[in-house]
Structure formats: C-alpha cells, structure tokens
Amino acid sequence: MSMFCYQCQEAANGTGCTQRGVCGKTSAVANIQDLLVHTLKGIALYNQRARELKLDTSAGDAFIMEGLFMTITNANFDYDAIVRTITEGLELRDKIKSEVMKTQEPKKRSLLDRLFGRGEGGSAVEPITADAATWRTPESKYDEKAKSVGVLATADEDVRSLRELITYGLKGMAAYAEHAYNLGSTKDDIFAFIEKALVATLDDTLSIDDLVALTLETGKFGVDVMALLDAANTSAYGNPEITEVNIGVRSNPAILISGHDLKDMERLLEQTDGTGVDVYTHSEMLPANYYPAFKKYDHFVGNYGNAWWKQQTEFASFNGPILFTTNCIVPPKSDEIRKRIYTTGASGFPGCTHIEMDSSGNKDFSAIIEHAKKCASPTEIETGKIVGGFAHAQVMQLADKVVDAVKSGAIRKFFVMAGCDGRMKSRDYYTEFAEKLPKDTVILTAGCAKYRYNKLGLGDIGGIPRVLDAGQCNDSYSLAVIALKLKEVFELNDINELPIAYNIAWYEQKAVIVLLALLSLGVKNIHLGPTLPAFLSPNVAKVLVENFGIGGITSVDEDMKMFLGV
Structure with missing residues (x-):
C-alpha cells in the first residue's frame, strides 16, 4: 500500500484508504499529513516541558492547533503547503527545545535548606529522546520519513485504535479551538490537554485502560472547547435567532462562502459592503444567517445550495468565486471552478489562491471581490426559505x-x-x-x-x-x-x-x-x-x-x- 488512512467515514471498503483517499487526497498528501502530525507531537513534547518550567508556550500552542486543523478531512490538499508547515514546525520545535534546555530546573529544597538559604540555583533539564522530538532530514527526504510514522507504525491493533480515536478527537478539538482563537478566546488548559494527549500517543507504557480513560478525558475537554467557542461566537455576534433564510438569488455578482469560521465571515461582509457584490453562505456556513450582527448587511442574501458534497454542480451554477474558510473542499474537476476557489486559514488546494493573514491579524479579500465583479450573477437552483437559529438561548x-x-x-x-x-x-x-x-x-x-x-x-x-x-x-x-x-x-x-x-x-x-x-x-x-x-x-x-x-x-x-x- 502507498498510504493508509481511515480517519473519515468514507474509508475505502470500510477499512482504510491505501492508494488514494476517497476524499481526493493523494497518497503523497496523506503521508505528508502523517509526518506533520508526528512533528506536532515533537513540538508538544517540548512545549509541555516549557509549560512546566513556566516559559511562554503561546507559539507552540497556536502552531499545534493550526497544524492539527490542517490534517482534518477535506481541509488541506496542498502538499507543498504542508511541507512548508513541517519545516516551520521543526524550526519552532528546536527553538522551544533551546529555550527549555538552557533553563535551570529549580532544585527541590528541604525546610532547613530554605531556612538557611541553601540549595539555590537549579539542575539541568534532561533532553527528550523520542523520535518526534529529535528527527531531522532534508525536505527531499520527508516522503521517506513519512512512511515510518503513519497510523500503522503502532503494531498493536487496540492500542492503535485508541491512539487514533484520541488523535481524531484532538483534531476536532483543535478546529473548534482555532475558531475561538480567531475571535480572541483561549483557555490554556485546553492547549495543555491537547499537548498532553498528543504526547500520550507516543507512550508505550500506557495500558488499554489508561488510553480509554484518556479518550473520555478528551471528551471532557471537547465540551470545554465547544463551550469556549459558543461564548466567543455569541459575545461577538449575539445569540442566534429564529430566522427564515432565503434560498433564492438576486441579480448581483456574488461570493459564496463555505466552511465554519465566523471571523472570516465578518471580514468578508465588512469588505464587500458597498461594493455591489452580494454574499451567500454554503453548507456549514448556513448558520451565519442566524446571528444578529450579520443581519445588518443588506448584501448578505442567504444560503445557496446544500451540503458540501454537492459543490461540484452547485459551484458551476453559482458562477462567482468561492471562499473556503475551513474544511469541506471537494477537489474541483474543472480548471474553471479551481480558478474561482480561494482558500484561507487551515484550508488549501493546489492551484487555488490562498489568502494569508498579515502580521496585524487582518485578511485582504480585495482579490476575490474584484474577481466577483467580473462574474455573472448566480443561477437560481431553488426558491423559498428554510428556518433555523434554534441554539440553546433561543x-x-x-x-x-x-x-x-x-x-x-x-x-x-x-x-x-x-x-x-x-x-x-x-x-x-x-x-x-x-x-x-x-x-x-x-x-x-x-x-x-x-x-x-x-x-x-x-x-x-x-x-x-x-x-x-x-x-x-x-x-x-x-x-x-x-x-x-x-x-x-x-x-x-x-x-x-x-x-x-x-x-x-x-x-x-x-x-x-x-x-x-x-x-x-x-x-x-x-x-x-x-x-x-x-x-x-x-x-x-x-x-x-x-x-x-x-x-x-x-x-x-x-x-x-x-x-x-x-
């Protein structure tokens, strides 16, 4: 087999994809994602140590979160982008390692030592020897290295199963944590748990019972991260309201926004305001229509189409450009549609324009707006309204x-x-x-x-x-x-x-x-x-x-x- 992936429901033959992902990712992308996860575990090992030493862990926290998000199904198909991320990760890992290794661990002193001022100073921190924390090889050999660190590197079937169940839970947790992070909301104990659990998947001394307990603890922090995101969304945009969402179209040129990130939704609505370009949601972005803060925009028209997997036909009839804020990408079959797809955040696809965040935390959507102005308005595929907005407050x-x-x-x-x-x-x-x-x-x-x-x-x-x-x-x-x-x-x-x-x-x-x-x-x-x-x-x-x-x-x-x- 040239790859092995079974993280999504469409795993080939109900067992796993071994030649190419049913999602559309190539074996090279599948393997390089495995190497990215392995690299993140190495960063987690040293970031966990840095946290114990009271050092700043924010750079490692954010990188691990974003890296895990990149490996979620249908998020990022861009091999080169993932390679660059791994290289950046190795540099960050070694930087954190350097900070950790030059820190003196406080000596444990007895009461008499403290009374008489004895034992000041510290002892050297022990280096970490796990492969995830030490491996280095030129980019040209990443593919070779990747084959040794994938899912099947864990021989015991039950240990492998629990390690992957935990890892996939962490990927979902990281996705939600990033949405909250983009709105300025974080919790250090969530980052600390993600790193603890990643490190635990490298620990061969843990029993099946230990891993089952960690799986349930992953669920506990899953509740915490969803509560964090809920508070971030509602603080920024108000509590969702019962809303009738238009599913028809208007005659203006338009942008279709997909994915989950409401901060990107806000940026796009702000930057398209007054431009003559309408905005429609697609698939998982539909609930943006329920938030009071977005209803003030007259050019926010409603929802176009259905779930993510129908995008091949729906993107063709939409006519304008599409912005992916997160996962949900289906590899486009035509160059014409590929040229209309823009990605941002953790998402990516080769041949599509990727919009980066600048050093000030802003994103410039002017390119997609100008693109939209040159396109025909959406072709209507249905009419009417659908009702939503039944979150807990409502x-x-x-x-x-x-x-x-x-x-x-x-x-x-x-x-x-x-x-x-x-x-x-x-x-x-x-x-x-x-x-x-x-x-x-x-x-x-x-x-x-x-x-x-x-x-x-x-x-x-x-x-x-x-x-x-x-x-x-x-x-x-x-x-x-x-x-x-x-x-x-x-x-x-x-x-x-x-x-x-x-x-x-x-x-x-x-x-x-x-x-x-x-x-x-x-x-x-x-x-x-x-x-x-x-x-x-x-x-x-x-x-x-x-x-x-x-x-x-x-x-x-x-x-x-x-x-x-x-």
Missing part, C-alpha cells in the same frame, strides 16, 4: 412551551440527528428516517446532516417546528445544553431518562469530538451511521458498546421500532 426562550408539549403528550420524543452529511447513497436513510418519524416527534440537529431533511417541510407541533436547527457541528454543544436544561426542568437524575434518542450521522473528526463530548456527559445509546468508524478495532468497539451502548444503524423501519419501542 430554545430556552421556548422552554415553557416545549415542557408543556412534552407533559401533554403533544411531543412524544426528540431525535438528535446532528452530525455530517456525505456522498454515500446509504445516507438516504436519514431523509427516509426523518420522513417516517411520527408527527409527535421533533428533530434536534446541528451540522450539515440537516440538509438531508431541512427542506422537507415537516411542519410543527403547536408552533414548535419539527426540525430545530441549532447551527454548525460545533453547535452540537447547544443540543447538550438543551438536554441538560430539560433534565433539570423535569427533575430527573439521569440525562438518559429524557425522551431523547440519538441517531447521528458522522463523517470526519469534528464529529468524533462531538461524540466523545456526549459520552463524557454521560449520554448513552448513541447510534452512529451510516457505518461505524473503521478506526474502532473489534475490542475497542466492544468497550464502547458494553459501557455506553454505542450502536450502528440497520433499516429505517427496524430502527424506528427500536427507538420508539414498538
């Missing part, structure tokens, strides 16, 4: 109505159908499941999984829409907050006593951290589809089943009986 305003509906029996059950959409035909299951749900049930959703049912017109229950869209995948935090609040209102002892079922679609690593976060909150009996993760070994899957009731999906009719108890 739902809490409806709490009395929701509680009354549950108590009266008007609402029998809530179904959390959050997560990701994808290309596989088997994902039609989620559309059929939503259509067949009894009319006394409500769907709670977040992430692009909603595109499987948010345009079905499923109606409402006493004014409460039967599809409540909380927002992006990170807004699954809102769904957890809602569940915890309902547990409190109904005076229950266990969150699993609520009339809530979990039938979640997953695709990539942000969904992994959401899953681990839910497990850390004590949620059980979560069903994942359309397939269980390929990176779960049989023994690890058994642990999740026995301890948390994790399950897969079967047919819609059978699962409906199982969830509803009929």
Whole structure:
C-alpha cells in the first residue's frame, strides 16, 4: 500500500484508504499529513516541558492547533503547503527545545535548606529522546520519513485504535479551538490537554485502560472547547435567532462562502459592503444567517445550495468565486471552478489562491471581490426559505412551551440527528428516517446532516417546528445544553431518562469530538451511521458498546421500532 488512512467515514471498503483517499487526497498528501502530525507531537513534547518550567508556550500552542486543523478531512490538499508547515514546525520545535534546555530546573529544597538559604540555583533539564522530538532530514527526504510514522507504525491493533480515536478527537478539538482563537478566546488548559494527549500517543507504557480513560478525558475537554467557542461566537455576534433564510438569488455578482469560521465571515461582509457584490453562505456556513450582527448587511442574501458534497454542480451554477474558510473542499474537476476557489486559514488546494493573514491579524479579500465583479450573477437552483437559529438561548426562550408539549403528550420524543452529511447513497436513510418519524416527534440537529431533511417541510407541533436547527457541528454543544436544561426542568437524575434518542450521522473528526463530548456527559445509546468508524478495532468497539451502548444503524423501519419501542 502507498498510504493508509481511515480517519473519515468514507474509508475505502470500510477499512482504510491505501492508494488514494476517497476524499481526493493523494497518497503523497496523506503521508505528508502523517509526518506533520508526528512533528506536532515533537513540538508538544517540548512545549509541555516549557509549560512546566513556566516559559511562554503561546507559539507552540497556536502552531499545534493550526497544524492539527490542517490534517482534518477535506481541509488541506496542498502538499507543498504542508511541507512548508513541517519545516516551520521543526524550526519552532528546536527553538522551544533551546529555550527549555538552557533553563535551570529549580532544585527541590528541604525546610532547613530554605531556612538557611541553601540549595539555590537549579539542575539541568534532561533532553527528550523520542523520535518526534529529535528527527531531522532534508525536505527531499520527508516522503521517506513519512512512511515510518503513519497510523500503522503502532503494531498493536487496540492500542492503535485508541491512539487514533484520541488523535481524531484532538483534531476536532483543535478546529473548534482555532475558531475561538480567531475571535480572541483561549483557555490554556485546553492547549495543555491537547499537548498532553498528543504526547500520550507516543507512550508505550500506557495500558488499554489508561488510553480509554484518556479518550473520555478528551471528551471532557471537547465540551470545554465547544463551550469556549459558543461564548466567543455569541459575545461577538449575539445569540442566534429564529430566522427564515432565503434560498433564492438576486441579480448581483456574488461570493459564496463555505466552511465554519465566523471571523472570516465578518471580514468578508465588512469588505464587500458597498461594493455591489452580494454574499451567500454554503453548507456549514448556513448558520451565519442566524446571528444578529450579520443581519445588518443588506448584501448578505442567504444560503445557496446544500451540503458540501454537492459543490461540484452547485459551484458551476453559482458562477462567482468561492471562499473556503475551513474544511469541506471537494477537489474541483474543472480548471474553471479551481480558478474561482480561494482558500484561507487551515484550508488549501493546489492551484487555488490562498489568502494569508498579515502580521496585524487582518485578511485582504480585495482579490476575490474584484474577481466577483467580473462574474455573472448566480443561477437560481431553488426558491423559498428554510428556518433555523434554534441554539440553546433561543430554545430556552421556548422552554415553557416545549415542557408543556412534552407533559401533554403533544411531543412524544426528540431525535438528535446532528452530525455530517456525505456522498454515500446509504445516507438516504436519514431523509427516509426523518420522513417516517411520527408527527409527535421533533428533530434536534446541528451540522450539515440537516440538509438531508431541512427542506422537507415537516411542519410543527403547536408552533414548535419539527426540525430545530441549532447551527454548525460545533453547535452540537447547544443540543447538550438543551438536554441538560430539560433534565433539570423535569427533575430527573439521569440525562438518559429524557425522551431523547440519538441517531447521528458522522463523517470526519469534528464529529468524533462531538461524540466523545456526549459520552463524557454521560449520554448513552448513541447510534452512529451510516457505518461505524473503521478506526474502532473489534475490542475497542466492544468497550464502547458494553459501557455506553454505542450502536450502528440497520433499516429505517427496524430502527424506528427500536427507538420508539414498538
């Protein structure tokens, strides 16, 4: 095999991609991403030591976060950009190492030593010998080095499974941490945990039980990072509001913005204001329409299209340029579309223009704006409106109505159908499941999984829409907050006593951290589809089943009986 990757739901044959990623990444890109992760572990080793010595760790913290984000599925396909990042990482690692090695570790002194002033000074810091902290080779040999540090470098299947489960959770955590970071919100303990967990994946002395415990701890910090991002988003842009989002078009030239980063959304709206260029959201950027701060822009038109995987046809009909702020890229099949794609942040694709942040923390979108002015307006592909904006603050305003509906029996059950959409035909299951749900049930959703049912017109229950869209995948935090609040209102002892079922679609690593976060909150009996993760070994899957009731999906009719108890 020329590569091995099984981090996403579309892993070839349900086991792993070995020649080329189903996502479209080449074996060279897959391998060089493995080497980037290995390099980040080396930085983590020394940054962890620097933190213990009370040195400044901010440069290492940010680099590890951004580097992990680059390796998320569908984020960065640019081999040269990843090579440059590795080289920068090695330089940073060795700089941190230098600072650590010249620092004298304080000596531990007894009470008598302190009383008589003895033992001042310190002792030398011991060097770290792990390969991740020491390797060096010319860029021309990166490919060769990469083949020795990939997923299969861990021989034991169960240890490998847990190490990768933790790593994929950390990738999702890093993505959410970066969005908060871009809004000026950070928590040192989140950075410290990411580095601790990365280092732990190098430790051959850890037992299976140790790694299981670390997996659950990853989920705990997943809750923390989503809470951090939620606070950052709402502080900057207000609490999402119930909003009817236009899905038609106007006659002006326009830019389509995809991904998840709301700071980039803000920058683009500010810079396009008064230019005659409209802005539309695509896929995971749809929830930007729900934030009050963005509604003041008259040229912010609404949402164009559907989930990320339909972009090949939808980008062709949009006609204008597309800005990717994060992952969700499908390799473009035509040069014409490639020339209209711009990337920024952790995203990247060869042949596409990448917009960097300057030293002052600003981004100049003038090139994409001028490009848009030369393009035809979007071709209309649908008309009407879709409703969203049901994050936790908004739902809490409806709490009395929701509680009354549950108590009266008007609402029998809530179904959390959050997560990701994808290309596989088997994902039609989620559309059929939503259509067949009894009319006394409500769907709670977040992430692009909603595109499987948010345009079905499923109606409402006493004014409460039967599809409540909380927002992006990170807004699954809102769904957890809602569940915890309902547990409190109904005076229950266990969150699993609520009339809530979990039938979640997953695709990539942000969904992994959401899953681990839910497990850390004590949620059980979560069903994942359309397939269980390929990176779960049989023994690890058994642990999740026995301890948390994790399950897969079967047919819609059978699962409906199982969830509803009929």
